[in-house]
Amino acid sequence: xxxxxVTGTQWGDEGKGKIVDYLAEQSDIVxxxxxxxxxxxxxxxxxxxxxxxxxxxxxxxKGKKCVIGDGVVFDPEVLLNEIASLKxxxxxxxDYLISNRAQVVMPYHxxxxxxxxxxxxxxxxxxxxxxxxxxxxDRDRRIGIRMCxxxxxxxxxxxxxxxxxxxxxxxxxxxxxxxLNYKKILEEYSVYAEKLRPFVIDTPSYLNKAIKNNxxxxxxxxxxxxxxxxxxxxPYVTASHPIAGGVCVGAGIGPRNIDTTVGVVKxxxxxxxxxxxxxxxxxxxxxxxxxxxxxxxxxTGRPRRTGWLDGCVVKYAGYLGSLDYLAITRLDxxxxxxxxxxxxxxxxxxxxxxxxxxxxxxxxxxxPVYETFKGWNSDTTNIRKYEDLPEQAKTYLKRLSEIAEVKxxxxxxxxxxxQTIVCAKNIF
Ligand code: GDP
Ligand code: IMO
Ligand code: MG
Numbered sequence: 420x421x422x423x424x425v426t427g428t429q430w431g432d433e434g435k436g437k438i439v440d441y442l443a444e445q446s447d448i449v450x451x452x453x454x455x456x457x458x459x460x461x462x463x464x465x466x467x468x469x470x471x472x473x474x475x476x477x478x479x480x481k482g483k484k485c486v487i488g489d490g491v492v493f494d495p496e497v498l499l500n501e502i503a504s505l506k507x508x509x510x511x512x513x514d515y516l517i518s519n520r521a522q523v524v525m526p527y528h529x530x531x532x533x534x535x536x537x538x539x540x541x542x543x544x545x546x547x548x549x550x551x552x553x554x555x556x557d558r559d560r561r562i563g564i565r566m567c568x569x570x571x572x573x574x575x576x577x578x579x580x581x582x583x584x585x586x587x588x589x590x591x592x593x594x595x596x597x598x599l600n601y602k603k604i605l606e607e608y609s610v611y612a613e614k615l616r617p618f619v620i621d622t623p624s625y626l627n628k629a630i631k632n633n634x635x636x637x638x639x640x641x642x643x644x645x646x647x648x649x650x651x652x653x654p655y656v657t658a659s660h661p662i663a664g665g666v667c668v669g670a671g672i673g674p675r676n677i678d679t680t681v682g683v684v685k686x687x688x689x690x691x692x693x694x695x696x697x698x699x700x701x702x703x704x705x706x707x708x709x710x711x712x713x714x715x716x717x718x719t720g721r722p723r724r725t726g727w728l729d730g731c732v733v734k735y736a737g738y739l740g741s742l743d744y745l746a747i748t749r750l751d752x753x754x755x756x757x758x759x760x761x762x763x764x765x766x767x768x769x770x771x772x773x774x775x776x777x778x779x780x781x782x783x784x785x786x787p788v789y790e791t792f793k794g795w796n797s798d799t800t801n802i803r804k805y806e807d808l809p810e811q812a813k814t815y816l817k818r819l820s821e822i823a824e825v826k827x828x829x830x831x832x833x834x835x836x837x838q839t840i841v842c843a844k845n846i847f
Pocket of ligand 1: 434458461462463752831833
């Protein structure tokens with residue numbers, strides 16, 4: 420086994436950063452394949468917290484290659500700031516590479532993300548306003564700027580001129596906004612180009628050679644299944660493919676080269692932004708989960724919506740991602756609840772439905788069918804072996820695995836590296 424994919428199974432913030440960091444120790448290369456600086460992946464090392472947005476979570480180990488793949492929408496300013504703050508913490512950051520085909524996030528993307536949201540009024544998506552949707556939109560309109568364009572000075576100057584004319588026209592006509600200054604953007608992005616040029620490579624060629632040479636490659640998903648542009652709660656989704664299938668298009672490797680897939684599941688459920696969330700608890704339970712779990716967004720600081728674990732969502736993620744293992748995180752946040760619930764099916768019009776509803780008018784009205792579990796009311800944060808977990812916790816985890824039809828690979832009982840219970844041996 421030489422390639423492992425780690426994806427989110429719910430609505431993001433499951434603890435992918437922690438699991439990727441944990442697995443990175445055994446890998447040679449860590450690759451981001453989609454999304455952009457909308458991600459906020461927190462990794463705790465020796466009590467110190469690192470919040471990563473574009474840099475793959477392998478960067479905290481010395482000597483791991485960190486690759487930003489073709490499918491990422493790449494914001495140069497964010498990465499350079501991230502590198503500066505990692506350096507301040509004494510983290511060596513030279514071992515990173517950026518795909519020549521990655522789309523570049525431009526100032527008009529961030530601006531338009533905000534303006535589009537304001538225009539949506541009551542039907543806003545609640546985006547992170549990092550320009551993610553507008554940048555992918557320009558890729559699909561074929562007016563995007565890629566890293567290979569950015570580092571070709573003449574080509575970039577020409578492309579920016581043509582594209583900025585279109586953007587300034589749209590800013591004026593659609594949003595009554597003043598035009599953006601060509602020279603200013605050209606100068607700013609030319610500085611980024613000079614700084615980043617040495618790190619730009621052809622990532623599909625690099626990764627396929629690495630696969631041939633039996634290197635261990637870890638693919639780090641951002642966002643999650645329910646935020647997938649096609650399979651999530653559309654239109655309340657992000658603009659990329661976080662599911663494991665996204666690795667093929669976002670990193671340029673074929674499906675036969677994916678060996679193992681791991682889906683990260685938070686032991687309960689959260690969501691940031693708008694859109695349906697059947698197991699949401701708008702009550703004391705929800706507040707308790709938010710307060711105990713400090714559930715506030717890494718990128719935007721927004722309070723996260725909270726609720727019980729939704730087994731239907733994890734099952735859906737299981738077959739969409741052909742998941743081999745679940746990595747269940749934040750079990751410790753449930754340590755002091757008398758009762759814990761898990762949704763095991765949805766009812767709509769008094770009938771059990773066994774598909775994930777695509778129609779949000781239906782998904783917004785499903786009633787979760789809950790199973791209730793006795794809480795374990797004890798501290799799990801120092802447990803390191805699965806068999807040492809309280810019986811009630813094992814019953815809860817076992818039931819999730821049954822419903823999702825995916826084996827348990829890891830259980831996380833705290834943010835630190837050593838707070839990880841490993842059931843899946845030899846994952847690479
Ligand atoms: P990501 O976006 O999926 O990487 O997740 P985030 O980093 O946004 O949010 C997960 C949070 O949970 C981070 O603050 C992690 O440090 C933390 N975390 C991860 N696993 C555990 C765990 O098992 N227990 C606790 N208490 N915190 C965890
Ligand atoms: P990580 O990788 C949680 C949500 C936003 C919004 C929707 C679209 O840390 O799990 P976008 O800016 O992507 O166009 O916003 O997706 N969203 C996330 N929610 N975790 C994330 O990333 C997210 N990235 C985007 O809140 O609802
Ligand atoms: Mg996050």
